[in-house]
Amino acid sequence: MNVKVDKLSLEYGNYAALQDVSFELTDKKIYGLLGRNGAGKTSLLSILASFREQSAGSVTINGEAPFENASIMQQVAFLYNKDYKDETDSVKKLLDGVERFRPNFDREYAEYLVKRFKLDQKKAIKKLSKGMQSAVNVTIGLASRAPLTIFDEVYLGMDAPSRDIFYKELLEDQERHPRTIILSTHLVSEMDYLFDEVLLLHGGKIMLHENYDELISKGAKITGNANVVDDFVQSKQSIHEERLGGTKAVTILGELSGDERRIASDKGIEIAPVTLHELFVHLTKEDDVYETKS
Numbered sequence: 001m002n003v004k005v006d007k008l009s010l011e012y013g014n015y016a017a018l019q020d021v022s023f024e025l026t027d028k029k030i031y032g033l034l035g036r037n038g039a040g041k042t043s044l045l046s047i048l049a050s051f052r053e054q055s056a057g058s059v060t061i062n063g064e065a066p067f068e069n070a071s072i073m074q075q076v077a078f079l080y081n082k083d084y085k086d087e088t089d090s091v092k093k094l095l096d097g098v099e100r101f102r103p104n105f106d107r108e109y110a111e112y113l114v115k116r117f118k119l120d121q122k123k124a125i126k127k128l129s130k131g132m133q134s135a136v137n138v139t140i141g142l143a144s145r146a147p148l149t150i151f152d153e154v155y156l157g158m159d160a161p162s163r164d165i166f167y168k169e170l171l172e173d174q175e176r177h178p179r180t181i182i183l184s185t186h187l188v189s190e191m192d193y194l195f196d197e198v199l200l201l202h203g204g205k206i207m208l209h210e211n212y213d214e215l216i217s218k219g220a221k222i223t224g225n226a227n228v229v230d231d232f233v234q235s236k237q238s239i240h241e242e243r244l245g246g247t248k249a250v251t252i253l254g255e256l257s258g259d260e261r262r263i264a265s266d267k268g269i270e271i272a273p274v275t276l277h278e279l280f281v282h283l284t285k286e287d288d289v290y291e292t293k294s
């Protein structure tokens with residue numbers, strides 16, 4: 001599935017929720033879509049899933065515009081934190097409906113997931129707990145095997161063991177039936193190992209789109225004597241600083257050569273890796289520097 005977003009904007013009245021967003025997803029990979037509350041993740045995903053039309057720019061899925069395009073819609077599964085309070089149908093009936101609509105739907109796998117999540121198929125969806133309703137969405141999303149599958153914070157309300165089942169099944173089913181999957185999430189530290197690529201949306205704009213391993217390898221936390229650290233990071237992109245007395249820790253984003261690592265070691269500077277969670281927090285924070293009082 002090829003997803004191409006070009007100079008996309010979305011306005012709600014006078015408010016620009018998405019501005020000049022461009023990116024391309026070319027592979028059958030798992031893409032993590034990160035962004036703080038209100039960054040525009042759901043707005044963007046709703047456009048990809050044909051739930052909403054953009055104000056400007058273009059979106060194409062396999063070369064076609066998705067909005068009101070039935071054949072594209074059939075290939076895009078959008079699972080989100082749906083309000084099921086009026087859904088009187090049972091889990092079984094809901095799965096029957098999905099099976100009719102989704103050409104790749106694997107009923108046997110759906111039944112297996114229903115058992116894994118301990119869902120009562122006969123129960124009306126509205127009578128299931130919030131976490132169980134999310135498990136129904138996960139079941140539909142995985143078993144549909146849609147070429148473009150979008151999970152928008154679909155885990156809400158699921159307890160930790162259920163989320164673990166979701167992640168494990170996602171990886172295993174992706175291995176068996178590769179497709180393009182977009183996962184939007186706030187649980188960055190819990191889900192980072194799932195991502196092949198990361199897109200960071202900030203204030204309605206794409207801040208970065210990178211391969212996960214390459215992104216992580218670029219981040220580093222440089223700690224040591226404040227003056228020595230300042231000198232060492234001079235030519236680097238600093239994204240966070242912390243000070244404790246004469247010691248300073250600076251988080252940078254950028255490659256460090258073998259020579260630079262040797263120099264750091266000679267100067268008593270420590271270089272530590274950073275997590276995606278830390279990069280996410282630092283890159284999207286509002287204030288730049290804070291000092292820890294000793």
Ligand SMILES: Nc1ncnc2c1ncn2[C@@H]1O[C@H](COP(=O)(O)OP(=O)(O)OP(=O)(O)O)[C@@H](O)[C@H]1O
Nearest residue numbers: 012013015017035036037038039040041042043044
């Ligand atoms: N229907 C709407 N009408 C007006 N403004 C909206 C509407 N939907 C979203 N917005 C605004 O657009 C911005 C982006 O919202 P969106 O739901 O896309 O963000 P998000 O990144 O998914 O946030 P969260 O992580 O909190 O779910 C927010 O400022 C929100 O208030």
